[in-house]
Amino acid sequence: MIDTEGLTKRFGSAVAVDGVTLHVDQGEVFGFLGPNGAGKTTTVRMLACLVSKSSGRATIGGRDISSASDQPKIRKMIGLLTENVGLYEELSAYDNLDFYGRYYKLGEQERKERIGYLLKMLELWEKKDAAAGTFEGDEAEAGD
Ligand SMILES: Nc1ncnc2c1ncn2[C@@H]1O[C@H](COP(=O)(O)OP(=O)(O)O)[C@@H](O)[C@H]1O
Ligand SMILES: [Mg+2]
Structure with missing residues (x-):
């Protein structure tokens, strides 16, 4: 599934x-560990086609990260949650989702429904008015 060499x-x-150089099979859960600054995030960013490689090679599902025609296909395959998820810390959980919903041009009713669905699914409905910056598991964390 994921193959890299040098x-x-x-x-x-x-x-x-x-x-x-690594090989990850389809369905395999792969832990990629190392101290701060070891290059974990940069490796993942190269695999996700967010930054170009300098040398070596890598394929994901047989698609080459340095092929311009493969890159959009690779991006479509990948869901990536990095340390910086791009939330507005001063806005509430609800308002963050509402902002992105507007950004994607969802109507008011659809935004309401989907925000309700998501916050309830994530058991965050009770915290919908709390500022995103007060939630655990983002910002100041150095690791991934
Ligand atoms: N955009 C960048 N420009 C210059 N140096 C960078 C950049 N991104 C990461 N680095 C450097 O590359 C090294 C690896 O960083 P990173 O991939 O973030 O490591 P990790 O995720 O394992 O902590 C570090 O020395 C870091 O300072
Ligand atoms: Mg990192």
Whole structure:
């Protein structure tokens, strides 16, 4: 499913990812551990086609991360939650979803329904008016 060989990323003269070779099978849960600054996030960003590689190669489901025609297909396959999820910390849980709903041009009624559905599913309905910055599991965390 995921195959990399000597995958490398340089930022200027700094080597952020130094020759990562790995193989992950379909359905496999793969833990990718390392100290802060080891290059985990940069590796994942390369695999998700968010940043280009410097050298080496990687394929996901047989699609090449450096092929312009494969990149959109790879992005479609991937759901990626990074350390920075892009919430507005001062806005409530409800208002964050409402903002993104408006951004995607959902009508008022549909926004209401989907926000209700999501917050209840996530057991956050009681906290819908709490500022997103007060929730656990985001911001100041250095790791992934
Ligand atoms: N956009 C960037 N520009 C320059 N250096 C970066 C950039 N992103 C990450 N780095 C550097 O690359 C190295 C690996 O970072 P990162 O992939 O975030 O590691 P990890 O996720 O394992 O903590 C670090 O030294 C970091 O400072
Ligand atoms: Mg990281």
